[in-house]
Amino acid sequence: MPTYKALLLNLLLIGSLIGFDQSHAAGDLTRRTQALPDLRFGSEESDYAVSQKEYQLETGVAYQLKVSSDGQKECAFQAPEFAQSIFLRKIEAGGVEIKAITLVELEFEDAGEAEIFFLPIKPGSYPFYCKGLQNKGMEGRFVVK
Template sequence: MRLINKLLTPAICAAMLLSGQQALAEGDLTRRPVKLPNLVLGTEDNRYYLSQTRYELETGKSYKLKIISSGQTEYAIKAPRFFQSIFLRKVEAGDMEIKAMSLTELEFEQEGEAEIYFVPIKTGEFEFYSAGLEVKGMKGIFSVK
């Protein structure tokens, strides 16, 4: 009986692993991200301009979002609940590629841009804003289905 148990245990584990693979998504979810419309912060005419106030996303899809600062003022982009509900692949800024587990904020002290690569993993409506400039209209929503 012990011999049968010793033989069956690896077979059962292998069957469980194989059946589990069928439930996984095919391919690498971080490849070929969907390019979202750029998020532009300020213009020469309106330092509080925000090009997008709503992004429609889906869980399990890979996205890249370019955030462009006009440099008209300092912008600190925050999205605390959203940043906690995504798989962050990387952030590209200047000549750097930053790989981290999460974000707290993206602060632009002058003109510049950053691109974030991520996969939403939780549904909901998540606010993003430029800290201190929300009353000027610099806020929006990431809507994840």
């Protein structure tokens, strides 16, 4: 009988630890953001350059991403499937904080930047691109695990 109790206690302890991860952390997870490498469109070497072709992300981790364009090419940054798979906390651009449910497009007609604060909630592989310039290489992927 004592062996049965010890086994049961060990099973209960192991069972209580399974699944214990960041989602059980105290506080507002959306406020503890991890900065991603900047996503820059255009460079001195090429008007069609993209600084990052892929971002590896995890669900339940809050991120901030600065998106910028050098203004050499007009860029309408879009990631429609990705926008549907995240919790968008806010967007900061030009000294303004924008609260929105989703992000349709960041349009860079000239040089500029915007910072996106978000939390991935659905795993998958999601393309991002400058609309109409994908064939010039202005595209990449968000991979969420």
